[in-house]
Amino acid sequence: MQVVEVLVTGGRATPGPPLGPAIGPLGLNVKQVVDAINKATKDFDGLPVPVKIIVKEDRSFEIEVGVPPVSALVKKELGIEKGSQRTKHEYVGNLTIDQVIKIARIKKKQMLSYSMKSAVKEVLGTCVSMGITVERKHPKEIIREIDEGKIEIPDFDQ
Numbered sequence: 001m002q003v004v005e006v007l008v009t010g011g012r013a014t015p016g017p018p019l020g021p022a023i024g025p026l027g028l029n030v031k032q033v034v035d036a037i038n039k040a041t042k043d044f045d046g047l048p049v050p051v052k053i054i055v056k057e058d059r060s061f062e063i064e065v066g067v068p069p070v071s072a073l074v075k076k077e078l079g080i081e082k083g084s085q086r087t088k089h090e091y092v093g094n095l096t097i098d099q100v101i102k103i104a105r106i107k108k109k110q111m112l113s114y115s116m117k118s119a120v121k122e123v124l125g126t127c128v129s130m131g132i133t134v135e136r137k138h139p140k141e142i143i144r145e146i147d148e149g150k151i152e153i154p155d156f157d158q
Helices: 019-026 030-040 070-078 097-107 116-130 139-147
Strands: 002-009 048-055 061-065 093-095 132-134
Touching: 002 019, 019 030, 019 048, 030 048, 030 061, 070 093, 070 097, 070 116, 093 097, 097 116, 116 132, 116 139, 132 139
Parallel strands: 093 132
Antiparallel strands: 002 048, 048 061
16 A cells, blocks of 8 residues: 655546655556546635545545635635735735634644644734734734633534
8 A cells, every 4th residue: 555645636636746746656547547536626716735545555545624724714714815925014905703712623623623722823923913903903913812701612512
């Protein structure tokens, strides 16, 4: 059994690099693999998505789809191409707290957080480094308001 890990564009994988050269030598039908990946990643259309291709001895395969990075989810949510080049001086977008919670829910399995509150804070940290405001405030101010109990964050299962 072999495992190939690649980063593909959700719903838009092609037989070209990085996929084709990685799986071609393993004797797989590249078109079948590409079609399976595109079907499995269609919900993340246009976003970078980590994918594992597990190749078995009989040349069958399984696909495991990861979740795009928080920064990609933030950009998709805002409809922007990239974050700020001057993060302390220029802001390129504004999220609502509900959008931050939505991103935290999507990423919860990959995060180190044990609670929704800390997962939200991780997303807010990414917003700081991207030059994104939340509720028209600096993300660090939102973190402070969460810590002070001014903003309630529901738990994972709610």
